[in-house]
Amino acid sequence: MVDFVQNLISGVAVGCIYALAGLGFVLIYKSSRVINFANGQFIAIGAFMAYALAVWVKLPVLLAALLAMLLTAGLGFLVERVFLRRLVGQPIISVIMVTIGLASVLDGLMYLTPFGSGNFTFPQFLPQGGLSLGGVNVSYPQLLAIGFTAIFLVLFSWFFQRSVLGVSMRAVADDQMAAMSVGVSVQQVFALAWAVAGLTAAAAGIVVGAVSGLNQDGLIAIGLAVFPAVILGGLDSVPGAVVGGIIIGVLQSFSTAYLDGLFSQIGLVGGGSQYVMPFVVLLVMLWFKPHGLFGTEEIERV
Amino acid sequence: MHPEDLGPILLEVNNIEVVYKDIIQVLRGVSLKVPEGQITALLGPNGAGKTTTLRAISGLLVPEDGQVVSGSILYRGENIANKPPEQIVLKGIVQVPEGRRVFKHLTVEENLRVGAVTRRDGAKVREDLERIYHYFPKLALIKTRLAGYCSGGEQQMLAIGRALLANPKLLLLDEPSLGLAPLLVREIFDIVAQINAEEGVTVLVVEQNARVALSVAHYGYIMESGRIALEGTREYLETNPDVKEFYLGVAKSGGRKSYKDVKSYRRRKRFM
Ligand SMILES: Nc1ncnc2c1ncn2[C@@H]1O[C@H](COP(=O)(O)OP(=O)(O)OP(=O)(O)O)[C@@H](O)[C@H]1O
Ligand SMILES: [Mg+2]
Numbered sequence: 001m002v003d004f005v006q007n008l009i010s011g012v013a014v015g016c017i018y019a020l021a022g023l024g025f026v027l028i029y030k031s032s033r034v035i036n037f038a039n040g041q042f043i044a045i046g047a048f049m050a051y052a053l054a055v056w057v058k059l060p061v062l063l064a065a066l067l068a069m070l071l072t073a074g075l076g077f078l079v080e081r082v083f084l085r086r087l088v089g090q091p092i093i094s095v096i097m098v099t100i101g102l103a104s105v106l107d108g109l110m111y112l113t114p115f116g117s118g119n120f121t122f123p124q125f126l127p128q129g130g131l132s133l134g135g136v137n138v139s140y141p142q143l144l145a146i147g148f149t150a151i152f153l154v155l156f157s158w159f160f161q162r163s164v165l166g167v168s169m170r171a172v173a174d175d176q177m178a179a180m181s182v183g184v185s186v187q188q189v190f191a192l193a194w195a196v197a198g199l200t201a202a203a204a205g206i207v208v209g210a211v212s213g214l215n216q217d218g219l220i221a222i223g224l225a226v227f228p229a230v231i232l233g234g235l236d237s238v239p240g241a242v243v244g245g246i247i248i249g250v251l252q253s254f255s256t257a258y259l260d261g262l263f264s265q266i267g268l269v270g271g272g273s274q275y276v277m278p279f280v281v282l283l284v285m286l287w288f289k290p291h292g293l294f295g296t297e298e299i300e301r302v
Numbered sequence: 303m304h305p306e307d308l309g310p311i312l313l314e315v316n317n318i319e320v321v322y323k324d325i326i327q328v329l330r331g332v333s334l335k336v337p338e339g340q341i342t343a344l345l346g347p348n349g350a351g352k353t354t355t356l357r358a359i360s361g362l363l364v365p366e367d368g369q370v371v372s373g374s375i376l377y378r379g380e381n382i383a384n385k386p387p388e389q390i391v392l393k394g395i396v397q398v399p400e401g402r403r404v405f406k407h408l409t410v411e412e413n414l415r416v417g418a419v420t421r422r423d424g425a426k427v428r429e430d431l432e433r434i435y436h437y438f439p440k441l442a443l444i445k446t447r448l449a450g451y452c453s454g455g456e457q458q459m460l461a462i463g464r465a466l467l468a469n470p471k472l473l474l475l476d477e478p479s480l481g482l483a484p485l486l487v488r489e490i491f492d493i494v495a496q497i498n499a500e501e502g503v504t505v506l507v508v509e510q511n512a513r514v515a516l517s518v519a520h521y522g523y524i525m526e527s528g529r530i531a532l533e534g535t536r537e538y539l540e541t542n543p544d545v546k547e548f549y550l551g552v553a554k555s556g557g558r559k560s561y562k563d564v565k566s567y568r569r570r571k572r573f574m
Contacts, residue, residue, distance in 0.1 A: 065489045091417045167408065167415055168416050170407065171408060173407075175403050177362065178404070180361075180463075181391075181465070182396070182468045183387065183391030183468055184388070
């Protein structure tokens with residue numbers, strides 16, 4: 001039982017990272033229907049910037065993290081302004097190709113820096129150990145992951161339900177032309193979505209850094225792991241990104257803990273069931289709910 | 303009688319040509335004047351270019367890849383042709399799009415709040431919200447319903463209410479009667495006339511339903527194939543034999559023409 005809860009908690013913590021990384025992805029998709037293939041690169045850049053500011057510039061880690069999030073937000077904003085704005089009205093596939101190109105370019109640029117190879121660890125900024133509750137141990141980095149996600153979820157819900165800008169963003173997702181007809185600046189909404197996506201991606205990268213250290217390939221891989229999470233949750237749903245992320249994290253944790261052992265008894269000793277299970281569950285679920293758990297279904301009135 | 307005689311000219315469209323996607327020319331020199339404080343109707347068959355004219359005024363040609371390539375659109379003397387829609391909304395011109403286009407996944411009240419997105423006068427917005435509920439009491443009863451589940455009439459009222467919350471001086475309505483039962487159409491036009499009279503909002507309404515539009519309008523234009531074919535006061539248009547025959551469904555000989563004949567005329571005129 002203790003084992004089970006322990007595995008559950010580490011799954012939730014990893015899932016929270018996916019959730020954070022997925023929030024921005026969903027935001028961009030929701031407002032503009034663009035799939036951002038450079039999300040993993042945003043995650044890596046955010047994390048490395050935090051490292052650079054903390055270690056090279058010697059800022060306190062939390063301040064460095066905050067600055068890195070803002071800088072990555074700026075990067076997202078810039079990407080929208082420079083590359084995507086010119087593509088408004090072009091076929092969505094061209095826009096997606098641009099994000100793939102962008103991912104490669106950013107990757108290449110990172111390989112040029114010292115971060116291109118090797119592992120990096122943040123200076124210690126959380127106390128050692130963690131909280132122990134009835135034999136179950138929750139480490140501080142895990143708490144950080146869960147806390148960060150909770151904070152962003154609250155902020156996002158407030159933003160989308162209460163603020164005029166947030167409601168307008170949902171309006172743009174619903175009907176761009178109608179939103180323009182009452183004066184919503186669709187371009188501002190897109191730029192904002194990309195900026196917030198940069199911010200949350202950096203947050204995810206920083207949490208990864210605190211949990212397991214920084215490595216370019218590892219950080220970019222998180223960007224890929226986000227796909228099953230956001231599709232499971234429903235590509236255009238903010239709560240979906242969080243729930244989907246946590247489900248995938250827990251699935252991975254349980255697969256490693258329980259399935260790998262079972263599989264090895266029948267000769268499958270590779271031990272990689274955590275990479276398969278998210279997709280198996282995803283395929284089965286999409287069978288029953290093609291829009292994902294919380295994805296928007298078309299409202300059709302006749 | 304000219305539109306000038308009805309009041310100062312708020313909007314003046316001068317000989318505009320509009321082209322979509324750089325090649326499809328739709329408007330071939332449209333000119334019209336909208337007198338302040340009045341209701342002006344723009345009538346005509348399918349594909350005549352009515353919606354395109356409204357889009358040219360509101361800036362909503364942008365998402366359709368259209369452009370005003372010549373002529374001018376003067377609003378209070380300033381040329382607003384090809385300005386971005388959010389700037390035009392700020393100047394006080396708001397279009398209610400054809401087919402209502404409410405935000406289906408937003409509640410009724412959220413739809414209305416998006417209407418006020420350009421405004422900074424929060425207290426006044428709350429007052430205006432109450433005023434919208436006063437003009438459209440049906441909406442007040444369904445504030446929290448998702449707009450996508452509202453009836454066609456409720457959606458049309460919502461689309462108009464949403465536009466009004468942007469605080470327009472000039473409201474552009476694109477076929478508010480589309481797909482609605484006659485009684486509802488009457489109700490909506492009566493409310494529009496009431497808002498015009500009480501709030502002083504100038505209205506330019508596009509309609510295929512000439513009868514109902516002329517019943518509230520002070521002045522009207524009839525458009526065919528990208529040009530204005532005829533214009534005049536309501537009394538003039540209502541008594542014009544061609545208008546009576548083709549738009550009001552009354553035969554020259556008097557008496558009602560069969561619906562089928564009117565239809566076939568419309569079909570001939572249709573090139574969409
Ligand atoms: N986005 C567009 N791209 C290309 N052509 C267009 C576009 N929108 C409209 N058109 C063309 O312009 C012409 C006029 O269309 P418009 O929608 O302005 O007519 P309308 O008078 O509003 O007709 P209806 O009564 O059917 O709404 C039509 O031939 C139509 O095919
Ligand atoms: Mg039309």
